[in-house]
Each structure stands twice: as C-alpha cells, then as structure tokens.
Amino acid sequence: xxxxxxxxxxxxxxxxxxxxxxxxxxxxxxxxxxxxxxxxxxxxxxxxxxxxxxxxxxxxxxxxxxxxxxxxxxxxxxxxxxxxxxxxxxxxxxxxxxxxxxxxxxxxxxxxxxxxxxxxxxxxxxxxxxxxxxxxxxxxxxxxxxxxxxxxxxxxxxxxxxxxxxxxxxxxxxxxxxxxxxxxxxxxxxxxxxxxxxxxxxxxxxxxxxxxxxxxxxxxxxxxxxxxxxxxxxxxxxxxxxxxxxxxxxxxxxxxxxxxxxxxxxxxxxxxxxxxxxxxxxxxxxxxxxxxxxxxxxxxxxxxxxxxxxxxxxxxxxxxxxxxxxxxxxxxxxxxxxxxxxxxxxxxxxxxxxxxx
Amino acid sequence: xxxxxxxxxxxxxxxxxxxxxxxxxxxxxxxxxxxxxxxxxxxxxxxxxxxxxxxxxxxxxxxxxxxxxxxxxxxxxxxxxxxxxxxxxxxxxxxxxxxxxxxxxxxxxxxxxxxxxxxxxxxxxxxxxxxxxxxxxxxxxxxxxxxxxxxxxxxxxxxxxxxxxxxxxxxxxxxxxxxxxxxxxxxxxxxxxxxxxxxxxxxxxxxxxxxxxxxxxxxxxxxxxxxxxxxxxxxxxxxxxxxxxxxxxxxxxxxxxxxxxxxxxxxxxxxxxxxxxxxxxxxxxxxxxxxxxxxxxxxxxxxxxxxxxxxxxxxxxxxxxxxxxxxxxxxxxxxxxxxxxxxxxxxxxxxxxxxxxxxxxxxxxxxxxxxxxxxxxxxxxxxxxxxxxxxxxxxxxxxxxxxxxxxxxxxxxxxxxxxxxxxxxxxxxxxxxxxxxxxxxxxxxxxxxxxxxxxxxxxxxxxxx
Amino acid sequence: xxxxxxxxxxxxxxxxxxxxxxxxxxxxxxxxxxxxxxxxxxxxxxxxxxxxxxxxxxxxxxxxxxxxxxxxxxxxxxxxxxxxxxxxxxxxxxxxxxxxxxxxxxxxxxxxxxxxxxxxxxxxxxxxxxxxxxxxxxxxxxxxxxxxxxx
Numbered sequence: 001x002x003x004x005x006x007x008x009x010x011x012x013x014x015x016x017x018x019x020x021x022x023x024x025x026x027x028x029x030x031x032x033x034x035x036x037x038x039x040x041x042x043x044x045x046x047x048x049x050x051x052x053x054x055x056x057x058x059x060x061x062x063x064x065x066x067x068x069x070x071x072x073x074x075x076x077x078x079x080x081x082x083x084x085x086x087x088x089x090x091x092x093x094x095x096x097x098x099x100x101x102x103x104x105x106x107x108x109x110x111x112x113x114x115x116x117x118x119x120x121x122x123x124x125x126x127x128x129x130x131x132x133x134x135x136x137x138x139x140x141x142x143x144x145x146x147x148x149x150x151x152x153x154x155x156x157x158x159x160x161x162x163x164x165x166x167x168x169x170x171x172x173x174x175x176x177x178x179x180x181x182x183x184x185x186x187x188x189x190x191x192x193x194x195x196x197x198x199x200x201x202x203x204x205x206x207x208x209x210x211x212x213x214x215x216x217x218x219x220x221x222x223x224x225x226x227x228x229x230x231x232x233x234x235x236x237x238x239x240x241x242x243x244x245x246x247x248x249x250x251x252x253x254x255x256x257x258x259x260x261x262x263x264x265x266x267x268x269x270x271x272x273x274x275x276x277x278x279x280x281x282x283x284x285x286x287x288x289x290x291x292x293x294x295x296x297x298x299x300x301x302x303x304x305x306x307x308x309x310x311x312x313x314x315x316x317x318x319x320x321x322x323x324x325x326x327x328x329x330x331x332x333x334x335x336x337x338x339x340x341x342x343x344x345x346x347x348x349x350x351x352x353x354x355x356x357x
Numbered sequence: 358x359x360x361x362x363x364x365x366x367x368x369x370x371x372x373x374x375x376x377x378x379x380x381x382x383x384x385x386x387x388x389x390x391x392x393x394x395x396x397x398x399x400x401x402x403x404x405x406x407x408x409x410x411x412x413x414x415x416x417x418x419x420x421x422x423x424x425x426x427x428x429x430x431x432x433x434x435x436x437x438x439x440x441x442x443x444x445x446x447x448x449x450x451x452x453x454x455x456x457x458x459x460x461x462x463x464x465x466x467x468x469x470x471x472x473x474x475x476x477x478x479x480x481x482x483x484x485x486x487x488x489x490x491x492x493x494x495x496x497x498x499x500x501x502x503x504x505x506x507x508x509x510x511x512x513x514x515x516x517x518x519x520x521x522x523x524x525x526x527x528x529x530x531x532x533x534x535x536x537x538x539x540x541x542x543x544x545x546x547x548x549x550x551x552x553x554x555x556x557x558x559x560x561x562x563x564x565x566x567x568x569x570x571x572x573x574x575x576x577x578x579x580x581x582x583x584x585x586x587x588x589x590x591x592x593x594x595x596x597x598x599x600x601x602x603x604x605x606x607x608x609x610x611x612x613x614x615x616x617x618x619x620x621x622x623x624x625x626x627x628x629x630x631x632x633x634x635x636x637x638x639x640x641x642x643x644x645x646x647x648x649x650x651x652x653x654x655x656x657x658x659x660x661x662x663x664x665x666x667x668x669x670x671x672x673x674x675x676x677x678x679x680x681x682x683x684x685x686x687x688x689x690x691x692x693x694x695x696x697x698x699x700x701x702x703x704x705x706x707x708x709x710x711x712x713x714x715x716x717x718x719x720x721x722x723x724x725x726x727x728x729x730x731x732x733x734x735x736x737x738x739x740x741x742x743x744x745x746x747x748x749x750x751x752x753x754x755x756x757x758x759x760x761x762x763x764x765x766x767x768x769x770x771x772x773x774x775x776x777x778x779x780x781x782x783x784x785x786x787x788x789x790x791x792x793x794x795x796x797x798x799x800x801x802x803x804x805x806x807x808x809x810x811x812x813x814x815x816x817x818x819x820x821x822x
Numbered sequence: 823x824x825x826x827x828x829x830x831x832x833x834x835x836x837x838x839x840x841x842x843x844x845x846x847x848x849x850x851x852x853x854x855x856x857x858x859x860x861x862x863x864x865x866x867x868x869x870x871x872x873x874x875x876x877x878x879x880x881x882x883x884x885x886x887x888x889x890x891x892x893x894x895x896x897x898x899x900x901x902x903x904x905x906x907x908x909x910x911x912x913x914x915x916x917x918x919x920x921x922x923x924x925x926x927x928x929x930x931x932x933x934x935x936x937x938x939x940x941x942x943x944x945x946x947x948x949x950x951x952x953x954x955x956x957x958x959x960x961x962x963x964x965x966x967x968x969x970x971x972x973x
Contacts (some may be wrong), residue, residue: 030471032471036467036472089511089788119961119962120961123965123966125628126913127909127913127961127965129907130909130957131957131958133902133905134909134954134957134958135958138951138954138955138958141954142951145583145951151791152555153459153485153488153556153789154459154488154489155510156488156489156516157492157495170496230868245490247493247496248489248493250489250491250689251458252458252459256898256902257458257460289468289472293472293473305846337457581949582934585899587886591931591932591934591935594935612892
C-alpha cells in the first residue's frame with residue numbers, strides 16, 4: 001500500500017474514533033466540558049471551516065467570516081425577541097416565529113454575503129483581505145451605533161425563543177450539543193463534496209491561476225462570488241448556533257476581536273485542510289481555558305499575567321514551527337515517511353492542499 | 358527528514374503531549390462546606406487600571422468583616438485567606454479579568470461560575486458587562502450576583518432578576534443634584550450637553566438631563582462624539598455658541614476630556630467656569646491640566662462617594678483600609694471602584710452570617726436590605742435597597758477649586774436619598790438611556806429643594822435656593 | 823503640521839526615487855530574487871526600509887498625539903485607519919498615500935460636521951462607518967486602490 005493510501009486509512013480510523021467519542025461524550029465528560037469546550041468547538045469550528053474553505057480552495061483569506069456569523073446571530077436576535085413586559089429591551093423586538101426567523105436570518109446573511117462577495121471578488125491578495133476586514137468593522141460599527149438594531153449592550157434572551165426541535169436550550173444543553181455536532185458533520189461533508197464537483201475544481205483553478213482560467217472562458221468574478229456566498233452560508237449556520245449557545249450577542253461578537261479569534265483558530269488548525277478548522281477550535285478553546293485557570297496569581301515569569309500573552313506565544317510557536325498549523329504537522333510526518341521510503345514512490349512536493357482533497 | 362528540520366516536528370508534538378497530560382489531570386473537584394466567591398473586575402480595556410483597586414475593595418471588606426488575612430499587602434489580586442462567614446470558609450476562586458466587553462465577561466463568568474463553581478459573584482465592573490451578567494443570571498436563579506461598580510441602568514431596572522443586587526447608585530443617580538445646582542446657583546435655563554456616544558455616556562447624561570429638566574431647565578442640543586474620537590472639533594462645532602445657551606454639560610471621558618475642552622476653546626474662546634459643568638469625568642483633572650485652572654469654580658457631578666467628608670464612619674473606614682493595604686491612599690479608598698466593591702462584599706458577609714453560610718435563594722433572601730455605608734448620612738448612615746434590589750444612595754456633587762498643588766475637587770452639595778427611578782421618570786418599561794432617552798420634562802423629584810450645602814467636608818443646614 | 827507632512831512626503835519621495843538605496847528598495851519590491859542575484863544584500867535593504875517606516879510612524883505618532891490624545895487600545899484604532907488609507911490610496915504608491923490620507927481625513931472631519939442631524943437619532947452615528955464605506959466604494963470600482971499597482 002502506498003504511503004498516501006496508508007495515510008488516508010489512518011485518518012479514516014482516527015476520524016471514526018473521534019466521531020464515536022463525541023457521540024458519547026455527554027456521558028463521558030463533565031457538563032462544563034460538554035457545554036463550554038466541545039459545543040463551542042463545533043460552533044467555532046463551523047465558523048473557521050468557512051474561512052478555511054475560502055482560503056484553501058478559493059485562495060481567498062476572508063476576514064469577514066466572524067462578522068457574518070455575528071450578523072446572522074444579530075438578525076436572529078432582532079427577529080426573535082418580543083416586546084413583552086420584563087423581557088428584552090434591545091433590538092427591533094419583532095417577535096417572529098423562531099423557525100421562520102432562523103431561515104430568514106440565514107437568508108439575510110447569505111444575501112449580505114453575496115453583496116460583500118460581489119464587491120470584493122475583483123480584488124486579490126491583500127486587497128481582498130483588507131476589504132473583508134472592513135466588512136467586519138462596518139458590521140461592528142453598524143450594530144453598535146445604530147441602537148435600534150442593538151447598541152453597545154448585548155441583545156439577550158435569544159436562547160429563550162428556539163424552534164420546537166431545539167427544546168429548552170437554557171436548561172437542556174445536550175440537545176444543543178447534538179444539533180451542533182450534526183451541523184458540523186453536515187458542513188464538513190458538504191465541503192468535501194463541493195470540492196469534487198466541477199465548481200470546486202474550477203475554484204481551485206481560479207485560486208492558482210486566475211488569468212489563465214479567465215482566458216479559458218471561466219467567469220472568475222462569478223465563481224469567487226458564489227464561493228463567498230457558500231462561505232457566508234456556513235458562517236450563518238455557525239452564527240445561529242452561537243446565538244443559541246451564548247444566548248446573548250454584543251458588538252464584540254462581530255468586530256475585530258472576534259475576527260482575530262477566528263483567524264487564530266484557522267491558522268492554528270491549518271489553513272490548508274478543512275479538518276484543521278475543528279482541530280484549531282479545540283486547541284484554542286482548550287488552551288485559553290486551561291491557561292486562564294492555571295496562570296498563577298502573580299502572573300507568569302517575564303510575560304506577566306494575561307492569558308492573551310500565552311495564547312499569542314503558543315500561536316507564534318505553532319506558526320513558526322509549522323506555517324500550515326497543526327494539520328500541517330500531521331501532513332509533514334507523512335511526507336517525511338514518503339520521501340524516505342516506499343519503492344517507486346514519486347517525490348511529491350509537500351503539503352499542497354489540492355492533492356489531499 | 359533531516360535533523361535540522363526535526364525540531365519543527367518535535368516542538369508542536371511536545372506542546373501536544375504536554376497538553377494531553379494537562380488535559381488528563383485537569384480535574385475540577387467540588388467540595389462542600391465552602392462558599393465560593395468570584396470577584397469580577399476589568400484587567401484590560403478602558404478600565405484595566407481598576408483591577409487591583411477592585412480586588413482591594415473586596416479584600417478589605419473580607420478582612421474587616423470576615424476575619425480574612427490578605428496574602429500580599431502590595432498586591433490585592435494575590436488574594437486573601439482565612440475569611441469565614443456564617444460558619445463556612447469563604448474561598449475566592451478567582452479575580453476575573455474583563456475588558457469592558459460583554460463577550461469577554463461572559464467567558465470569564467462561565468469560567469468562574471460554571472467551571473470553578475463559584476456561588477456568588479461580586480462584580481462586574483462596567484455597564485455593558487453588567488447587562489450581560491444580569492441576563493446570564495436571570496437564567497440561573499441559584500447563583501447570586503452583587504454588582505461591583507457598574508453604572509448601567511438595565512441590570513436593576515429593566516432586567517432586574519431576583520438574584521442581582523446593587524449596593525450603589527447607577528450612572529444616572531451619580532449625577533443627581535448637579536442640574537438643580539447649576540439652575541439655582543448659576544441661573545442656567547438653557548443648556549447643551551455633549552456626551553460620549555456610548556452606553557455609559559448616555560446613562561450619565563441621562564442623570565444630568567433628568568435633573569436639569571425636572572426643575573425647569575431646557576436641554577436645547579445633544580451632541581454625541583463616538584468613542585475613540587481624537588479630533589473633537591467637528592463635534593464641538595455642533596454645539597450652540599455661548600450666546601445661545603447658558604451653559605454646557607460635558608460627559609466626555611477617558612482621554613477625550615482634555616482634547617474636547619481644548620477644541621471648545623479653539624472654537625469659542627476661553628472657557629468660563631460658570632458656563633461649564635459635567636459628570637465625574639471632570640474629576641480627573643490631571644488629564645487636562647492646561648484647561649483645569651480655567652475650570653476653577655465649576656460644579657461637577659458625583660460618584661456616590663464623598664472625598665473629604667468628615668465623620669467617624671469615614672475615619673474608621675480609612676483607618677482599617679490603610680492598615681490592610683498601606684500602599685494605597687485615601688484617594689484610592691474614596692474611589693468608587695474600591696468603595697463599591699467594599700460595600701458589595703460587606704453585604705455578602707452580612708448575608709452569609711444571616712443565612713448560616715447557605716447560598717442560592719436562601720442567601721438572596723438573607724442579603725441585607727439596609728447596609729451601613731461610610732459615605733451615606735441619611736437613614737442613620739445606611740443605604741437602603743428598593744424593590745428591585747437597587748440602592749437608594751446619597752449623592753455628593755463637587756466643585757473644582759484651587760488647591761495647594763493645583764486645581765482639585767471639593768464637596769459642595771449633599772443630595773439625600775437618590776433613587777434609581779428619578780421620581781418615576783425611569784420605569785421598568787421605559788427604554789434604557791440613549792440618544793433621545795430621557796426626554797426633557799419638568800417633574801418633581803424626591804430630592805428637589807432638599808439639596809444642602811457642604812462646606813469643608815461638613816454638611817450645613819443651608820438648603821440651596 | 824501641514825508643512826511637516828509635506829516636507830516629510832517630499833523627503834521620502836526624494837529618498838526613494840533619487841538615491842541609490844531607494845532604487846535598490848524599489849528593485850527589490852519588483853523582483854526580489856533578481857536583485858539578490860545581482861549581489862545586493864536584500865535582507866539588509868528591506869530591514870533599512872522597515873526601519874525608515876518605523877521612524878515615519880514614530881514621527882506621525884508623536885506629532886499626532888501631541889495634538890490629540892492617546893490611551894491604551896489606541897493602536898487598534900490607528901491600525902485600522904492606516905490600513906484604510908493604504909488601501910484607498912493603493913499599495914506601492916506615494917501619491918496614493920497622499921491621496922488616501924487626504925480623502926480619509928476629509929471624510930472623517932466633514933462627515934462628523936455635515937451629516938444631517940435631522941433628529942437626535944439620525945445620522946451622526948453613521949460618521950464612523952463612512953470612512954469604511956468609502957474604502958469599499960473605492961475598491962468596488964478600482965480593485966487595487968486609486969493609484970495601486972499589481973498586488
């Protein structure tokens with residue numbers, strides 16, 4: 001068996017093991033672990049997956065994904081909260097049916113994503129990056145300054161108005177856990193399927209050689225816009241789940257800090273492979289949780305007391321050692337094996353995302 | 358692979374291995390017989406400097422009323438041991454670290470209240486954080502929250518869950534009385550107000566507007582510079598010129614106070630102290646030293662504390678606080694950031710003593726509805742809680758005067774028994790303070806006509822007419 | 823401040839377009855490997871360019887904050903502002919930097935002053951958003967900024 005086939009087999013085994021673990025996790029781990037660590041891993045992983053999809057297969061590093069997640073959550077919050085005595089006072093308080101609101105929130109976010117994508121798809125490289133960063137900042141300024149839609153204080157109580165199938169999200173976190181897991185699996189399968197379709201392959205071609213693809217007759221701008229729209233659909237799903245998980249949305253869930261958080265997650269996991277999204281999310285949440293708990297009262301030697309410093313250093317260490325993140329480390333182990341042995345193995349360049357898909 | 362590149366593999370794997378070991382050992386046990394308390398302040402963001410000060414306030418109260426011993430006299434966040442109340446040990450599970458945003462405070466809340474299983478939170482520090490925590494607490498009736506020093510109105514008015522308590526005034530209450538003082542003493546009838554376009558700016562401004570309009574004044578213009586403005590000239594231009602109004606209220610804070618005042622001088626000429634007033638942001642005179650001398654004589658809103666007040670309770674408070682943390686000064690002890698945490702923790706100890714160490718709903722029933730307060734004179738020196746568990750507190754407007762080392766503030770007025778509703782103006786169903794809230798209406802406030810002059814730290818019997 | 827800005831701009835242009843180091847920097851940006859193959863130490867050159875950039879930033883910061891204010895967290899604000907200026911103007915072009923910063927400054931100042939304040943609840947709150955909307959508009963019609971070159 002070639003090294004590559006062996007690697008795929010090992011990955012499949014690991015994948016099944018992880019799946020079995022998460023299916024039974026609520027019985028195995030504490031409530032805090034299930035709710036704060038694992039559910040959040042799934043949700044942030046979905047958001048990071050939209051980023052990794054766009055960067056790995058579209059060559060577009062989009063910093064708008066966190067913003068789109070937040071927009072979906074805000075749309076849901078505004079539509080779902082009602083004007084009742086003793087209830088929420090922030091936002092539009094439309095009081096629509098929760099299931100309808102979920103659908104509308106996702107549609108609205110995808111619509112905004114199409115708009116953003118249409119404007120951004122003619123720009124490449126750093127211009128695209130900056131433009132999408134701008135979208136996040138515009139979103140942040142919009143929800144904080146336009147107080148009718150939210151304002152600086154959070155819109156709360158979103159978890160009190162959930163569609164029937166969600167049950168009581170406030171008290172029964174298990175159902176939210178399983179729904180998030182299901183959505184994460186669906187998103188993963190969707191992305192893996194998409195990149196094998198003609199659309200996906202054309203997208204990868206546009207990632208590599210946009211001018212050549214244009215001369216072959218492909219509409220580069222349209223492809224990129226559609227890819228961006230798919231990314232915003234994934235982000236919208238993540239945003240709705242996040243709104244249910246957190247129950248509250250504030251402008252900082254759209255702005256610069258949320259964007260950086262998602263970027264750090266994606267980079268730690270690996271911007272070249274989809275699995276990296278969830279691996280990075282888990283690593284980030286776990287590190288930030290454990291570090292905050294273990295920092296001594298006096299702060300760490302030299303670097304001081306804040307956990308952001310530690311996360312920053314860990315991020316730096318991972319990125320310097322392996323620019324492709326944790327998944328890159330995994331790939332490199334296998335590439336090392338490949339170049340060393342295996343009779344008749346052609347020398348293959350390391351870590352190109354397209355060949356792993 | 359070559360040895361030179363091997364380290365690139367080893368390093369992340371080592372991190373992962375270390376991580377997995379830590380993961381396996383991260384057991385969080387729960388033990389009975391202990392009351393777990395989380396002290397939530399900000400260590401980053403706009404109020405990052407208040408971290409140690411808030412921790413100090415909580416620790417001083419635990420030392421004074423629960424027999425605790427601080428671990429480090431120079432660093433309050435190092436913690437405290439040996440505190441007991443109601444027959445149980447009090448364990449501070451952590452000093453939470455917010456950054457003035459709701460997202461971070463929720464993260465810290467989950468960490469301290471859910472993972473570390475704290476029963477009570479003393480905090481948070483800032484307005485928006487308190488709104489997030491109040492919403493969180495509404496869904497968790499067995500946890501108790503005693504607000505640290507947050508000034509937002511919602512947690513105890515519009516949201517007001519049964520397990521959230523606040524033993525100090527909110528941002529609007531802090532400014533009670535200042536509108537009436539400038540109306541009566543300076544003869545202001547028309548004024549403009551410029552406030553940070555942000556929830557605390559709106560809340561603080563709401564108190565000024567409500568007070569000034571209630572007695573008959575008129576706010577002709579409201580201007581809202583966004584946060585992080587560095588150039589205030591365009592916003593100052595929106596203010597009416599000095600001929601059209603009698604005065605200006607300034608609710609611009611952080612590092613913006615100085616530049617905003619300087620921009621005003623550039624636009625409309627030298628500042629006259631009788632034409633300018635504002636909220637507690639104008640206490641921090643070192644931020645605008647070049648403008649401060651021209652503000653000598655201005656009347657400025659309070660913070661719920663009374664620096665310079667003479668009295669036995671104040672002296673006792675200062676003496677014990679100084680003994681606990683000798684490196685802090687009276688200026689720190691008079692700072693609302695420390696004092697409000699002190700009062701909140703004092704209430705917690707009282708409540709635990711009464712409930713016999715029980716937490717949850719029994720603690721919430723046992724928490725005191727009147728609490729002794731060094732900076733309160735009414736009610737025999739106690740603050741009272743209203744039906745929403747919000748304090749009714751005396752307020753102390755100040756005046757900027759010449760001091761030995763330059764301009765300083767001194768107490769000038771005593772406003773008794775200020776409640777959150779401002780005589781019914783703010784209710785559960787009224788929207789939170791914002792750009793158009795509250796409207797400018799004439800009203801009778803409970804403290805109207807009862808404000809007394811304060812001279813040299815002592816309350817006189819002269820009512821301000 | 824205007825005179826200082828103009829002087830710095832002209833000095834920078836002279837340095838980049840009329841001296842040998844400036845020429846090497848421009849060559850390195852265009853084709854790094856070729857320049858290096860010609861025997862020029864491109865690492866040192868780029869380090870010099872970075873140092874000059876840092877010096878310019880320091881100058882701007884000290885002059886700017888003596889006029890305004892500074893606090894912890896201000897770096898995030900200025901990071902965004904400078905990104906917007908560079909993107910509007912286009913990378914790799916001094917004229918673009920001038921155009922970008924002028925446009926940015928004018929939009930910031932005048933949007934605050936002239937956005938209609940019809941009611942207390944309208945329109946001044948959009949003033950922070952306008953500069954970013956400006957950038958989005960510029961990029962919609964000129965994807966590389968006003969005077970940008972190939973990214």
